[in-house]
Amino acid sequence: MPAPVYPLVSGGAREYRLASHPEIRVVATDLGLACCAVEFAAALTRGLLLPVADADPVPALHLLVVSGTLTHALRPSIEAAWERLPEPRAAMAFGACTASGGPYWDSYSVAQGIDETIPVQVYVPGCPPRPEALIAAILSIAEGAADGIRP
Amino acid sequence: MTIAANSVEITQRIEWISAGQWRDSMASAHRQGWVCLDVLTAIDRPEQHEFHVVLHANRVDSAQGQWWGVVVPQHHAELASLVDVFKAAAWHERETGEMFGITFTGNVVSNHSAAQGLLLSADAPLTPLRKHVPLAARVDTPWPGSADPDPRRSASRRRQAPPGTRPEWFEIEDRQ
Amino acid sequence: MTEDIAIESRGTIKLSAPDCTSCMLCVRECPVWCIEIDSHTEQVTPEGARRPRSVAVLDAFTIDWGLCMYCGICVEVCPFDALAWAPTPREGVSQAEQLVAGIEDLAG
Numbered sequence: 403m404p405a406p407v408y409p410l411v412s413g414g415a416r417e418y419r420l421a422s423h424p425e426i427r428v429v430a431t432d433l434g435l436a437c438c439a440v441e442f443a444a445a446l447t448r449g450l451l452l453p454v455a456d457a458d459p460v461p462a463l464h465l466l467v468v469s470g471t472l473t474h475a476l477r478p479s480i481e482a483a484w485e486r487l488p489e490p491r492a493a494m495a496f497g498a499c500t501a502s503g504g505p506y507w508d509s510y511s512v513a514q515g516i517d518e519t520i521p522v523q524v525y526v527p528g529c530p531p532r533p534e535a536l537i538a539a540i541l542s543i544a545e546g547a548a549d550g551i552r553p
Numbered sequence: 554m555t556i557a558a559n560s561v562e563i564t565q566r567i568e569w570i571s572a573g574q575w576r577d578s579m580a581s582a583h584r585q586g587w588v589c590l591d592v593l594t595a596i597d598r599p600e601q602h603e604f605h606v607v608l609h610a611n612r613v614d615s616a617q618g619q620w621w622g623v624v625v626p627q628h629h630a631e632l633a634s635l636v637d638v639f640k641a642a643a644w645h646e647r648e649t650g651e652m653f654g655i656t657f658t659g660n661v662v663s664n665h666s667a668a669q670g671l672l673l674s675a676d677a678p679l680t681p682l683r684k685h686v687p688l689a690a691r692v693d694t695p696w697p698g699s700a701d702p703d704p705r706r707s708a709s710r711r712r713q714a715p716p717g718t719r720p721e722w723f724e725i726e727d728r729q
Numbered sequence: 730m731t732e733d734i735a736i737e738s739r740g741t742i743k744l745s746a747p748d749c750t751s752c753m754l755c756v757r758e759c760p761v762w763c764i765e766i767d768s769h770t771e772q773v774t775p776e777g778a779r780r781p782r783s784v785a786v787l788d789a790f791t792i793d794w795g796l797c798m799y800c801g802i803c804v805e806v807c808p809f810d811a812l813a814w815a816p817t818p819r820e821g822v823s824q825a826e827q828l829v830a831g832i833e834d835l836a837g
Contacts, residue, residue, distance in 0.1 A: 474674060494821075501795030501828060505761055508688040508717060510677045515795070517825060526821040527794035527828055534734070539821040697765040698757035716760045 417454040417462060420537055426544045427454060427462040433483060435470025438497035438530040442469050445533035451540075463544055464491040466520070467536070471499040471506055472513040484520040492523040492543045496536065501525045567607065567622040575623045576633040579608065583638050586612050587619060593635070593645035595625075595653045597684045602627045604655060610639070625655060634660035648672060652682040687722035691715065739799060740818040743837035744790055748811035751785040755803035755812060763796035764803060765789070792835060794819060795828035813837070 415431040430451070432442045445451045464487045472480060484493060495516050498504030503514040516522060526539045570578045591609040598605055604625040611618040625632050634657040635642040646657040651672050673679075678686050696715040714720045734740060751768035767789035772781040804812045815837060822828060 498795060498798060501825060502793070504796065505798045507761065507796065508690040510681055510689065511674070514690075515825070522825075524821040524823055525795065525825055525828055527797065527819050529798040532734070532740070532818055535818050535821065542821060694762070697759075697762055698753060700753075700756075700766070713757065715762070716758065717762075 415464070418451040419454050420540060421450050421452050422537065423541060423544075424452075426541065428465045428540055428544065429462050430465045430467055430540075431483070431487075432467045432469055433480065435468065435472060435476070436499060438469035438499070438528075441528075441530045441533050442467060442496070442536060445536050448533060450533050450537050464488055465540065465543065466491070466493040467496050468493065468500045468516050468520075469496045469530075471504065472516050472519070473511050474513055475511070477513060477519045480516060480519050493520050494536075494539055494543065495522045495525045496528075496539075497531055498527065498529045501527065504529060565620070567620040570621055570623050572623050572625060572632060576635060576638065579621065579635050580638045582610065582621070586614055589613055590635075590639035590641040590645070591618060593639075593642055593649060595649050595655060595682075597653065597682065599627075599684050604630060604653060606632055606649070606655065608635075630655045631658055632656075633658055636660050652680060654680040654683065684719060685721060687719075688717065691718045692722050734816050734818075736816050737814075738816040739801065739814045740816045741794075741814075742792065742797075742799075742801075742804060742835070743813050743815045744792075744832065744835035745811045745813070745837060746787055746790065746832050746835075748809045749787050749790060750809055750811075751787050752808065754806050754808065758802050758806045760800060760802065761796045761798055763793040765791045765793075787832070790832050790835065791829050793829045795825060 415429050417427060417429045419428075420426045432439060434442065446453075466484055466487055468480065484491075493516070495501050499506065499512075500516045500522075503509070503512045506512040507514050513519065517525075523543050524539045526535050528535055587610040589611040591611055593606070593608045596605040596607065604627060605622055606625055607620055607622045609618055609620050623632065630653070632655060634646055636646070636657075636659065642657075643660060646660045649655055650657055650660075651670065670677075670679075673681065678689075680686060698713075698715055714723070749766075751766055753766055756764045756766050766787070768785050768787045770783045771786050773784045774781040801814065804814060819830075
């Protein structure tokens with residue numbers, strides 16, 4: 403029996419601009435799998451990421467932010483979420499769990515990072531990373547920088 | 554010890570019930586207002602060959618929670634199910650049964666799932682929360698702490714079990 | 730990123746390599762096994778001493794920031810205060826291998 407695919411729509415895809423760089427727009431979906439989701443939410447509540455009210459005809463970057471621990475059971479669903487993203491698209495591994503499994507790397511149920519399941523454009527270290535680190539990583543993807551930007 | 558967390562007062566004291574009284578005592582507690590099952594799980598105490606099944610329930614008429622506990626021997630890991638007292642026990646007993654290998658008599662769903670492995674994938678180890686079940690990744694990954702360049706430091710001191718492991722996991726490996 | 734971050738924030742961990750004696754305590758106490766040390770010993774005869782002494786020479790010290798859970802046990806346990814918190818978090822990287830930081834990268 404094939405593994406089930408759970409639709410992962412945590413708040414859905416929303417268009418945001420960066421408060422610090424208003425010309426940068428992203429359509430971001432946060433897959434809030436665990437605690438790192440709180441830091442993504444903090445970026446919203448602190449106004450570092452601002453929802454865009456008006457639609458812009460210029461296609462924005464479609465960004466999948468994976469925030470939290472990926473279990474083996476959820477791998478097909480992460481894959482499906484990535485497959486659904488139109489170009490231009492990028493995935494961000496936000497936090498230690500998405501890079502390596504983090505503190506749970508030793509668990510029978512945890513995938514040691516997300517990059518064996520979907521391609522990753524930027525890895526943000528932290529447990530959890532600060533909201534500022536999320537913004538810096540979005541900026542680095544949007545500006546096409548190879549190794550992230552200086553904070 | 555009582556901890557105040559926001560507006561909920563949580564007592565860390567566990568009220569221990571004998572296994573024979575488990576269902577009746579919890580039914581009585583439920584009648585007395587402890588109606589909201591928060592968690593029912595188990596702790597593996599391998600040195601005592603016991604499971605400590607613990608339950609936390611809250612009141613809804615005041616901000617209070619309490620722990621109850623019952624000792625279940627590992628050689629006969631059976632306990633009365635509480636599904637007819639707390640509907641939510643169906644899920645918790647199902648998870649606890651599968652993770653520890655405890656049978657909750659009267660919970661048809663949990664015993665079925667323990668046999669079928671509804672929560673664990675087919676290649677996961679059985680009863681993974683029992684302490685003798687090794688975390689395979691820890692056993693298979695070389696521990697950076699086993700390297701010690703200073704030849705003067707005694708070999709016995711370097712024999713400490715790496716953090717996150719139990720010595721018995723490696724003894725089994727050595728014997729193979 | 731730096732403007733509003735308090736100076737005492739636990740943004741990242743820095744290494745003062747000259748203070749490290751390769752005692753391995755941080756490596757052994759790290760719960761996620763993210764620290765690795767490579768070192769060797771050398772015989773050194775201080776001026777005026779009658780016999781040579783063994784000194785540890787640090788060859789490599791790495792922290793895998795993909796694993797680090799920022800518990801700070803390494804900082805607390807170091808007997809020589811070679812590890813310390815610093816407020817500015819590390820930036821993101823494009824390759825997973827770049828998450829492993831060596832002595833130069835960890836310098837304050």
